[in-house]
Amino acid sequence: MKRLLFACLCLFPGLANAQTTLFSAETLKGWVNVRAVATNGETSWLHERAYGKTRYGGETKGRLAEAALIWTPRFSETVTGYIQVVHVPELGHETGINEAYLKWRPVPKSALRLSARLGQMYPPVSMEHEGVGWTTTHTVTPSAINSWIAEEVLVQGLELSLKQSYSQQQVGATLGVFRGNDTSGTLLSYRGWALHDIRSTTTAKLPLPRGNAGWSRIFRSQAPFTKPAKEIDDRQGYYARLDWRPSVPLALNATYYNTHGNPTDFDNGQYGWATRFFNFGAKYEPSARIEILSQLMVGNTKWGRMRADGVRAVDMDFRSAYLMASHISPKGRRLTARFEHFETEDYSNPLIDNNNETGQALTLAWMRPINAHLDLNLEWLAVSSKRPSRLYQGLDPQSSQSQLQLDLKIKY
Incomplete structure (x- = not known):
């Protein structure tokens, strides 16, 4: 992070002399989420190092879900900061x-829009x-795809974005280079997909x-x-992303992400992983109150030295997709339904370390x-x-569970 902050000063040399707004009602935001939860099935993956797919498992209670504080100082007309704790x-x-x-966003002088981010952030997936x-x-709970992004795809880098409007269409391109995130794929391999609203931090340790x-x-x-x-x-x-908004109420995007990791490196209990994926997204709005969203992700993650058969110690493909329909009322009340499928395919040695998995999920939210x-x-x-590795804990490979949450978000 220190190197990134130094790079920030180099990228924006006039930062220190600019007129600033550091603390005001507009630069500080926050919230607290409290929940009443009822779940059944196996223990959550977050507790007792289990395989459960949801954030909570086998419990009925009230609890604090999250507390957050966001600081968004303005350093100049074109440069702002963003820090979330x-x-x-x-x-x-x-x-x-x-x-x-x-974040740098210069004042546009044409139909071309340019922006840049430098620091710790999520790629635009x-x-x-x-x-x-x-x-x-x-x-409340994102899809399996974006739950994984939230937990294992937090990067430290530089991102540049361009958007160009012409006629009734808009195209965009985003390019990013980053460090960190070398362990991305560890949790997805050994635990598999999960659905939760946990977001990682710089120092987070996620249980295997x-x-x-x-x-x-x-x-x-x-x-x-x-x-x-x-x-x-x-x-x-x-990573690189392309966006296209045609003249109809449709938005399409495609992203390629690659850690460019060395799969044979090791440091203090953490292995380096070579992880890459394609993500395709679509959003259709047939009316002002109805949205239909979908994402498809396909990728591969691997670790270890190459064996004689051309496969590494862990070599796994992963795939997931969801389809979501959402309706918002004139008073802002939103009703959403989402169905998704997820799976992993293990090419290494499933007889002794089985990372195969298939599953489905249905979410209804108000x-x-x-x-x-x-x-x-x-x-x-x-x-x-269905995940055969549950047998390692004496569990049935097939598991079904449901989770009911009543969430109260208090914003300040």
């Missing part, structure tokens, strides 16, 4: 930095996190499943947790803004999955 009880009661970056502070706007077989018996140097923001091989990753400082959200989530 979050408190997540499941991550060892950790309070840490989620996103922290400088999710179509669900459109709210303040990279929060979801359609459901326990067991006396599978990865925990073979790769004993691996710590029982993964650090999503860790830099291991001193190599730069990159969200109601009560006033400027209070939102009420109700969500039901059902997940069914």
Whole structure:
């Protein structure tokens, strides 16, 4: 982070002399989420290093879900800052930095729009996190795709974006280079897909499943947790995104992401992973009150030295897709339904470390803004999955569970 801050000063040399607005009602925002939760099925992956697919598992109680504070100082007409600090009880009661970056957006002089971000941030993959502070706007729990982005794809780098409007269309391109995120793929491989609203921080440690077989018996140097923001091989990753908005009420995007990681590097209990994926997104708005969204992600993650058969110690494809329909009323009440499918395919040695998985999930959510400082959200989530590695904990490979959440968001 220190190197990134130094780069910020180099990129924006007039920053220190610019007229600034550091603290005001507009530069400070925050919220607290409290929930009543009822779930069944297996224990959550966040507790006792289990395989459960939801944030909560086998419990009925009220709890604090998240507390967040956002600071958005303005340094000049074109340069702003963004720092979000979050408190997540499941991550060892950790309070840490989620996103922290400088943003440059020059005053446009034509139909071309240019912007840049420098710091710690999420790549522009999710179509669900459109709210303040990279929060979801359609459901409480994001899809499996964007739950994984939130937990394992937090990067530190530089991003440039261009948008060009002509006639009744708009095209855009985004390029990013980054460091960190070398462990991306660890959790997806050993635990599999999950659905939750946990967001990582710079120092987050996410638990890996326990067991006396599978990865925990073979790769004993691996710590029982993964650090999503860790830099291991001193190599730069990159991503690129294309956007197109035609004259009809449709938005399409395609993203390629590559950690460019060295899959043979190791540092203090954390392995380097080579992870790459394509993400395709679409949003259709047949009317002012109806939205239909969809994302498809296909990718691969691997770790270890190349074997004689051309496969590494862990070599896994992953795929997921969702279709969502959402309706918002004139009073701002939103009703959303989402169906999704997810799977992983293990090419390494599933006889001794099986990372195969298939599953589906259905989400129904109702969200109601009560006033400027209070939102009420109700969500039901059902997940069914088959993962042979559950046998390592003496569990049935097939699992079904549901989760009901009543969420109260207090904004300040």
